[in-house]
Amino acid sequence: MKQNKKTHSMMRKMMIPMLFVLLLQALLFVGTIIFGGTVDQLNRNAFDILNERVINRKNYIENEMHRWTSISGTVQKINSQAEELVARSGITVAELSANSPVTAELLDLVSQDLIDLLEKQSITGSFVVLNGQDDPKQTFDVVKAGVYLRDMNPISNPEDNSDLLIERASSVITKKLGIPMDTGWSPQFHFTEDFPAESYDYYYKPFRAAFEYPEISYSDLCYWSRPFQLSTDDISIITYSVPLISNGVPYGVFGIELSVDYLKSMLPYDEIASDKAGSYLLTVTDADAMEFENLLSSGPVFRQLYGDEGNLRIQKRNIYGDSFLLQPSARASGDLYGCVQYFKLYNSNTPFEDDRWGIIGMVKGDKLLGFSAKVEMIVVVSLAVSLVAGLLIVLVISRIVTKPITQLARKVKNSNPNLPVKLDKTRIAEIDQLAKAVESLSDSVAESASKLSKIIEMTSTAIGAFELNKKEGNTFYTEHLFEIFGLQDDYSTHGMMDNEAFLKKLEQTRRFLDEANERDRVWLYQVSRQQGSPSWARLRVVVESDRIIGVAEDVTQQIIEKKKIEYERDYDLLTNLLNRRAFYTLLVELFSQPEQLKIGAMMMFDLDNLKHINDTYGHDYGDQYIRCAAAILRKNTPANAVVSRMSGDEFYIFLYGCEEKEQILDTVEQIKQGLAETIFPLPGDATFRVRASAGIAWYPDDADSYEQLIRYADFAMYTVKHTVKGQVMQFSIEEYQRDSYLLHNKEELNKLIDERLIEYHFQPIVDASTGEVFAYEALMRSKVDAFKSPLEILTLARSQSKLYEIERLTWFCSMEAFVAQKQILPDVRIFINSIANQNLSRQDFAEFEQLYRPHLNRIVVELTEEEKPNSAFSSQKQECIRLWQASLALDDFGTGYNGEAMLLCLTPQFVKIDMSIVRNVDTDRNRQKILQNLLSYTKERRIKVIAEGVENRGEMETLIHTGVDYLQGYYVGMPQKTASLVNPEVVAQIQAINRKKKSPTAHRSYPKS
Structure with missing residues (x-):
């Protein structure tokens, strides 16, 4: 029986190697494109471009928001005007009712400040609303006085204010300003139920927050509102408002307005995607950040897909970077992608920090990822076309073959599938015809495989x-x-x-x-x-x-x-100099190879008069002034200089690789010469000299790290800016060690004041005749490590105009600590150090009286000699001293401002002899003579004398014999947090000296000087 062997057709035998070649080459191309990461890279590039554009737009809007909200100066001015008016009229800020003449006068003053703010900040509106005597909890059916001005074209600022409109103001103010009224004008603010309560959030949210959080600064009570309308036919606006607070009492709200249309103009949606297939959205969300409340949008895509329904929801987070997949809309036929970037508008631990404002760039998926999808489609179509074409060619040619040719099949089988097949001629017509057909087939397959390359070429990649x-x-x-x-x-x-x-x-x-x-x-x-x-x-x-x-x-x-x-990313767009980021990056690289630095210098330049040019001629000329200065620095610095613009008017230059300092000083002189010779043209044929103040710190003499060099150069610049403006000063370590806290501890002072980070130690003042404690002096001690002494606190407070805050802390904190001392006898007095040219407000004095009424007659107000007295302030203090039956003491008598003239002016009950006179008085005849003269002068006027700074028994004995009334110093008693009695041994010494003094045989001799 014959065994049936498995056989295959000639067609199958020829198709397998040809198809293998075709599939191998096709899969090679498709695999390298799709699985090689090309498509993924195209998608990532699309998301990267989207993220970058949204980040750039976010940074621009955020910078504008911070510029718009730089209103601290206007807030302080309004508060000062309000305090001055109410003090003059004898009322409080809470009594500024809608129809009060004081309110009208205040709003008249404020209106010009609002006009100035409109011109300076490039905003569409500014307003002040006063609460009057209304209940802060009542929302509707109230009428409030205020002023609301609007500028519909904030870019242009004509001198006649022709582009301004009045939304809210009294007719008197309207006539005085000469500004036309808008169609929705009203003389006052009417809060009615015709509008939802949210329409009044711009007023009530910051105002009520001021009551709920009295310990927070007004700047942390700011509120950005959702879009709303002042009246039915009015435009949609967004506001930024802060409470007006005077001496801890909220009395109104001040804010700025930005129209929704104005904000939309800053959101050019056509930059998101081609064919205007994107939208920008300004949104608010919470910490979960899964649903976004839409405030405003630019571009037709959002309105087409979502209409007026408003809010967006995220379907899938973190598709790539900050991009995500949006919840689909009923009107959307494909995926929607968005990139969100958040603004930093509120500080931590503030009332409205849960409102996370952000900007979303939204793009349709087919537009964002269209290019990669097109590449995938072309590759797939190419693969299908190539396979079908190759298969058809193989089928057609295979049908021509009628006879199995073993030799030809073996040669075809052994041929290289990646190369066209070439067969030898056999001179047999049928076989040669078959061989020719096989060669033609091989060439056709190779040609089909090459079509993928041509198709890919058509994709422009x-x-x-x-x-x-x-x-x-x-x-x-x-x-x-x-x-x-x-x-x-x-x-x-x-x-x-x-x-x-x-x-x-x-x-x-x-x-x-x-x-x-x-x-x-x-x-x-x-x-x-x-x-x-x-x-x-x-x-x-x-x-x-x-x-x-x-x-x-x-x-x-x-x-x-x-x-x-x-x-x-690395260059400042205004000046084409390195920006802050690139400057620090380059410094890190340079300082990683210190051998190339040799001698170097860090220079910090700060332009003078930029604010004057901005305020007088506008920010366009201010920008030209900055560019002019940048050009001078670039032109006059060598190749081994790193030049950067750090902020608005600050430039850093780091010179390195020099053999001696003279090379750098020559460059500094060249820069100074360039500045001095440059004339900056201004409108009206006016000219202006470019000026700058600068500080220099040397490498490695002053420091060997760029962070320290920057700090030192900044200090030198700060010093020259506040002394000889327009010069260049080299860093001095002695001045830095002495005064650096003035530059670096501003926030520490704010923290000390806001959080009351001080405590008081009490030093006894002893009766010189009995040794008993007559009084305690309250001595300030800082809980902030940055301040080593009260003198540093006073010096920094003076430079920051915050002496009033220190004066208020001194009165309330020292008295609070004194009353808490349970072991002090009821008749012992308390000496409170008061700054001579500072005074509490009437409201402060009233609060102080209410808190400490039983102890007011024990107070001795001690005027320090650090500040020249102010007669108006001193007279107010004297009036309170008279009403409280308290006393007045003059500190450091015989030095500084405190001398005979002050005695005649103030008529104190006590004077303190300065320790410079007390020191070594037992051995120095000159000091003894000065002391005797001062005592003679005060005894005639029945003024008690206190000698401070007593440090040994010899000084104490001399002072008692000379006739001082009271003693104070380390020998008598150290300052302590808990008031303590005098050492019994010292008491016994005082009593013994007095007995010896009263003895008829007692004789006191002083050593010769």
């Missing part, structure tokens, strides 16, 4: 690939592979070469190596081509056991875009 076969020892490469690397175009078509020749050819690209990622097997090459313009190519390699696959692509456009973004 230059891509080349290769497969290196380790077993067979040859490499297949596609068209344009070597062209992408800038090599000669001898290999412009796809083909095959042995591995050694291919690697040798590819090795020529090594000289163009720009950067590499060896771990991920990705290399970036800077290619030199005949056109001369730089180009870049990226090569990705996948290594397997028996082969190596590589894909190369032309990434020139991506690199150009990246370098453009890096330039905009």
Whole structure:
């Protein structure tokens, strides 16, 4: 019985190798494109561009918001005007009713401040609303006085205020200002139920927060409102408002307005995506950040998809970076992507910190990822077309073959599937015809495979690939592979070469190596081509056991875009100098190699008169002034200088690599000469000299780190700015050690005042005749480590105009600590150090009286000699002393401002002899003579004398014999947190000295000087 052997048709035998070749080449191209990361990279690039554009727009809007809300000066001015008016009229700020003449006068003063703010801040409106005597908890049916001005064209500021409108103001103010009234004008603010309560949040939220959080500064009670309308036909607006607070009492709200249309003009949606297929949204969300409340939007896409329904929800977080997938809309037919960036509007631990304002850039998925989808579609279609075409060709040619030819089949089987098949002539017509058909088939398959390269070329993406076969020892490469690397175009078509020749050819690209990622097997090459313009190519390699696959692509456009973004990231757009980030990055790099620095200098320049130019001629001329100064610095600095614009009017220059300081000083002189010779033109043929103040810190003499050099240069600049403006000063370590706290401890002083970080120690004042405690002096001690003495606190407070806050702390905190001392006898007095030229407000005095009424007659107000007395302040203190039956003491008598003239002016009950006279009085005749003269002067006027600074028994004995009334010093008693009695041994010494003094045989002799 014959065994049936399995046989195959000739068609099948010919189709298998041909289809294998076709599939191999097709999968090579498709795999390298789709699975090689090309599509993913295109998608990531799309998201990167979206994120970058939204970040840039967020930074711009956030900077504008901080500029719009720089209103602290106006707030302080309004508070000062209000306090002055109510003090003059004898009422409180809470009594500023809607129809009060004092209210009308205040609003008249405030209206000009609002006009100035409109011109300065480039906003569409500003307003002041006064609460009067209304209940803060009542929302509706109230009428409040105020002023509301609007500028519909904030970019233009004509001198006649012709672009302004009055929304709310009395008719008197309207006539006086000469500004037209808007169609919705009203003389007062009417809060009625015709509008929802949210329409009045701009007033009630910051105002009520001021009552709920009295310990928080007004600047942390600020509130950004949602869009609303003042009246039915009014435009939509967003406001920023803060409470007006006088001496702890809220009495109104001050704020600015930004129209929704004005904000929309700052959200150019056409930059998000091509064909205007994107939208910008200004939103508010909570900490969960899954749903966003839409405040306003620009661009038609959002309105088309969501209409007026408003809010957005996130479907999936973190698609890539800060981008996410939006909850689909009923009107949307595809995916919607958004990128959110948040503004920093509120500080932590403030009433409205849960409102997270942000900006969302929204794009349709088909627009954002359209290019990568197009590439995928082309690749898939190309694969299908190639497979179908190849299959048809194989079928047609295979049907021609009628006879099995073993020899021909063996040769075809043993041929290289990656190369066209070539068969020898047999001179047999049928076989030669078959061989010719096989060769034609092979060529057709190769041609079909090459179509993928042509289709990819049609996508405008230059891509080349290769497969290196380790077993067979040859490499297949596609068209344009070597062209992408800038090599000669001898290999412009796809083909095959042995591995050694291919690697040798590819090795020529090594000289163009720009950067590499060896771990991920990705290399970036800077290619030199005949056109001369730089180009870049990226090569990705996948290594397997028996082969190596590589894909190369032309990434020139991506690199150009990246370098453009890096330039905009690192350079200041106004001056083309390095910005803060790039400056610090370069310094880190330089200081990592200190051997190249040699002698260097950090210079900080601060432009003078920029505020004057901005206020007088506008910010456009201010920007030109900054550019002019930047050009001078750039022109007059050598190549080994790092020049940067750090902020509005501050420039840093770091010079390095010099052999001696004279080289740097020559550069400084050249810069000064350049500034002095430059004339800045202004409107009306006016001219202006460019001026700047500068500080210099030397490397390595002053410091060997750039952080310390910047700190020292900043201090030197601060010193010259507040002394000889317009000069250049070198850093002095002695001055820094003495005065640096003035520059660096501003926030520490605010913290000390706001959190009352002081305590008081009590030093006894002893009766010189009995040794008993007559009084205690309350001595301030700081809980902030930055301040070593009360003198530093007073010096810094004086430089920051905050002596009043220190004066108030002194009165209330010292008296609070004194009353808490339970062991003090009821008749013992308390000496409170008061700043001579500062005084509490009437409200402060009233509060102080209410708290400490039983102890008022025990107070001795001690005027220090640190400040020259103010007669108006002193008279108010004297009036309170008279009403309280308290006393007045003059500190440091005989020195500074405190002398005989002050005795005549103030007529105190006590004077303190300065310790400079008390020191060594027992051995110095001159001091004894001065003391006797002072005592003679005070005894005639029945003024009690206190000697302070007593440090030994000899001084104490001399003072008692001379006739002082009271003693104070370390020898008598140390300052302590808990008031203590005098050491019994010292009491016994005082009593013994007095007994000896009264003895008729007692004789006191003083040593000769």
